[in-house]
Amino acid sequence: MEGQKTVNFMRLLSDESVESTLSSDSCEYYQTEIFDLLPSVQAVRSQQDSYDTLKTSEVHQGGPQPGEAFSTENQSRGPRDKLSLQPLQNLAICMQGKRSARERRKIQISNIGFWESWRRSQSINRKRVWAHMREAGASLLPWKQTLHKIQGRFGVGVKSYFVFLRYLIYLNLLHCALIGGFILGPTGFYGTNSSESLRFGGSDSVLDFLLGSGFLARSPVFFGFYTRGSLNLDCLNTPLLYLAGILSIIFLSLIMVVRRTTVGYKHTWMLEKRTSMNVSFKVFCGWDYSIHHPESAELKQSFIRNDLKLFLEEMKFNLKKAQRTLGQKLRLYLLRFILNLIVVFLLGGAFTLIYLSTNVSLKESNEVLVLKLILQYLSPITITFVDLVLPQIFRKISSFEDYSLTVQVNVTLVRSIFLKLAALGIYLVFLFKTSVENRLCRENQIGIQMYKLCIFNFLTTFCNTFLVNYPRKLLQEKHPTCFLVRLCGRQRFLIPFKVLDLVYIQTVLWVGVYYCPLLPMIGVVSLLVIFYIQKFDVLQCCEAEQRMFRASSSSVLFHFMLLLGLLMAAAAPIIDFHLVEGTNKISCGPLKNETVLTVTNTCVTSLPNSVQNVLKYLSSQAFALPLLLAEIIILTSYVSRGRANQKAIERLKDMLIMCSSDKRFLVKQHATLLRGPKNSSRARPAAVEQKKLLHGAP
Numbered sequence: 001m002e003g004q005k006t007v008n009f010m011r012l013l014s015d016e017s018v019e020s021t022l023s024s025d026s027c028e029y030y031q032t033e034i035f036d037l038l039p040s041v042q043a044v045r046s047q048q049d050s051y052d053t054l055k056t057s058e059v060h061q062g063g064p065q066p067g068e069a070f071s072t073e074n075q076s077r078g079p080r081d082k083l084s085l086q087p088l089q090n091l092a093i094c095m096q097g098k099r100s101a102r103e104r105r106k107i108q109i110s111n112i113g114f115w116e117s118w119r120r121s122q123s124i125n126r127k128r129v130w131a132h133m134r135e136a137g138a139s140l141l142p143w144k145q146t147l148h149k150i151q152g153r154f155g156v157g158v159k160s161y162f163v164f165l166r167y168l169i170y171l172n173l174l175h176c177a178l179i180g181g182f183i184l185g186p187t188g189f190y191g192t193n194s195s196e197s198l199r200f201g202g203s204d205s206v207l208d209f210l211l212g213s214g215f216l217a218r219s220p221v222f223f224g225f226y227t228r229g230s231l232n233l234d235c236l237n238t239p240l241l242y243l244a245g246i247l248s249i250i251f252l253s254l255i256m257v258v259r260r261t262t263v264g265y266k267h268t269w270m271l272e273k274r275t276s277m278n279v280s281f282k283v284f285c286g287w288d289y290s291i292h293h294p295e296s297a298e299l300k301q302s303f304i305r306n307d308l309k310l311f312l313e314e315m316k317f318n319l320k321k322a323q324r325t326l327g328q329k330l331r332l333y334l335l336r337f338i339l340n341l342i343v344v345f346l347l348g349g350a351f352t353l354i355y356l357s358t359n360v361s362l363k364e365s366n367e368v369l370v371l372k373l374i375l376q377y378l379s380p381i382t383i384t385f386v387d388l389v390l391p392q393i394f395r396k397i398s399s400f401e402d403y404s405l406t407v408q409v410n411v412t413l414v415r416s417i418f419l420k421l422a423a424l425g426i427y428l429v430f431l432f433k434t435s436v437e438n439r440l441c442r443e444n445q446i447g448i449q450m451y452k453l454c455i456f457n458f459l460t461t462f463c464n465t466f467l468v469n470y471p472r473k474l475l476q477e478k479h480p481t482c483f484l485v486r487l488c489g490r491q492r493f494l495i496p497f498k499v500l501d502l503v504y505i506q507t508v509l510w511v512g513v514y515y516c517p518l519l520p521m522i523g524v525v526s527l528l529v530i531f532y533i534q535k536f537d538v539l540q541c542c543e544a545e546q547r548m549f550r551a552s553s554s555s556v557l558f559h560f561m562l563l564l565g566l567l568m569a570a571a572a573p574i575i576d577f578h579l580v581e582g583t584n585k586i587s588c589g590p591l592k593n594e595t596v597l598t599v600t601n602t603c604v605t606s607l608p609n610s611v612q613n614v615l616k617y618l619s620s621q622a623f624a625l626p627l628l629l630a631e632i633i634i635l636t637s638y639v640s641r642g643r644a645n646q647k648a649i650e651r652l653k654d655m656l657i658m659c660s661s662d663k664r665f666l667v668k669q670h671a672t673l674l675r676g677p678k679n680s681s682r683a684r685p686a687a688v689e690q691k692k693l694l695h696g697a698p
Contacts, residue, residue: 039658039665143531150538150539151303157409161495161534164499167260175253178249179518179521186238211373212447212448212452220518221447223441223444225589227589227592234602234603237599238590242591246514250510250570254566254570260559264556283304332402343415347390350390351426353382354379358430361376376452383423384457387420388460395497416496417561427449431446432576441589446576450516451516451522454523465533469537472541476491491541491543499561503558503561504565506562511568577595
């Protein structure tokens with residue numbers, strides 16, 4: 001046909017795809033007439049010219065190395081080989097491209113040997129098996145529908161609390177398995193305790209289950225029940241197994257909490273980089289078209305609505321923050337300084353009150369039964385009262401500091417967790433010093449106090465839900481115009497204080513597991529009941545917050561606070577061992593009339609000389625220097641890898657930007673071509689009529 005132009009297609013050279021920072025070797029470009037006009041190609045050409053100039057200067061200086069071309073070819077083929085191992089459904093290409101990729105893979109398989117083909121097929125099968133196993137494990141997670149329902153009504157923040165609670169239940173179940181293997185199993189087979197101590201009678205009463213005395217003090221719940229028994233080898237005995245069980249719980253918890261914190265931090269960092277996402281993406285790309293049930297559709301609508309609320313809330317606060325003047329900033333900083341001083345004074349008063357109540361609670365009293373019970377629980381009552389009142393004051397204070405809602409939640413969390421952990425630490429130090437002066441089984445006394453804290457916290461949660469929140473909800477429904485009801489306001493599910501209670505409970509469980517080995521089992525039962533209590537509270541007694549906050553950063557803060565509680569729990573037995581070494585030996589339990597150092601020294605001296613020399617070298621200063629150098633090398637490699645990944649992310653962002661500009665350019669060209677024939681067809685009849693008029697045709 002006339003006017004039709006022939007188009008020559010030419011594949012770009014691999015050097016351009018390798019050396020350019022704005023192109024990928026997995027993308028195929030073909031040079032046509034419009035190819036040179038693409039914005040990405042123009043950007044690549046400018047960088048390619050500078051690269052060619054540099055390469056020419058290298059040639060004048062001596063030329064490239066002999067194996068450089070070969071390495072470049074291998075580099076260009078590397079990404080394709082890695083891409084060819086991915087499943088076709090994971091490739092971000094059209095259906096025709098997937099068919100072409102499948103044909104290319106068949107050709108590659110026919111060209112490779114039997115061993116390579118078998119290796120690739122096994123790799124694909126392993127990936128499929130792992131994917132099915134992950135799906136099966138995700139389907140076995142309990143309370144999945146409950147969490148979806150809570151997320152749809154109250155947002156992601158409330159759901160993160162219940163996910164955190166479920167994680168703590170799993171963690172304590174793992175602790176129970178370790179205690180059963182290291183402590184309960186050997187004691188059941190080799191223990192010498194008689195069954196008479198487990199009989200309920202005599203001076204025992206039902207209050208022993210609240211006070212931790214009498215029958216409960218003689219049971220396997222506390223440290224004093226366990227003895228050496230008949231398993232009495234130098235390196236395999238009940239004391240060493242007991243210590244190994246406690247250390248395994250601490251180290252395994254440390255690994256799990258640190259891993260959860262780091263993974264959450266990476267996820268939060270990725271989300272913070274995407275907070276500039278526009279609203280159109282949330283509206284048009286947020287819907288799941290595989291939903292068929294009306295309830296699921298309503299939940300998905302709630303998810304999108306809550307996400308939009310959060311986005312608009314953040315945009316509103318950022319706009320308000322950008323409009324602050326210098327004088328407003330100075331006044332705000334001064335106000336925050338004054339409010340932080342008030343927080344410090346409140347913390348000091350709370351610590352003094354806990355110290356005085358602990359001093360009164362640990363004294364012997366011959367009062368009546370009810371008064372004696374109150375005095376025994378005076379320390380837990382004081383700690384719980386402080387933990388309930390001061391976080392509410394901190395919440396009000398943070399509302400005057402003009403932070404965003406997410407920052408307000410995090411600031412309240414930090415202040416409140418410092419209050420809870422510091423109060424528990426002061427209580428433990430005073431308890432350690434007081435119990436050292438007592439000649440009775442001090443480990444049992446400390447375990448009883450941890451047991452009281454756990455039981456009282458559970459009773460507080462139960463009473464707060466069914467004796468305060470639920471009657472308040474009934475009054476709001478039946479008497480909505482009452483002045484007292486309107487003054488109290490609507491009940492909200494305050495996530496910071498709920499999470500603080502969980503962190504506090506888990507810290508008490510970690511601290512008390514040495515003195516009360518069955519405390520994790522008690523913790524599992526209490527956490528399970530707390531889950532259903534809080535579910536009833538949030539679904540029946542509470543209303544959704546009008547303002548949303550981003551739960552990703554708060555979830556990382558949850559696990560970081562849990563890590564602080566674990567470090568505190570690990571430091572508590574060390575302080576206790578130091579106090580015991582300075583005064584007397586342990587008076588009960590598997591370490592009766594012994595200490596931790598004597599038991600471990602007996603085991604070490606019974607080992608062969610070569611093993612003793614290795615242990616001495618590992619504990620000496622000569623091993624510290626190589627260990628420090630290895631840590632420096634590992635940290636340096638991780639930092640270098642992180643920087644390289646950050647550069648790769650920036651290059652990928654540039655590629656996405658250039659792809660978007662190419663698409664816009666092509667759309668404009670396509671629209672121009674569509675308008676062109678219409679204009680020419682309209683102009684042609686007018687030209688014919690004008691020509692007829694000029695020539696006088698009819």
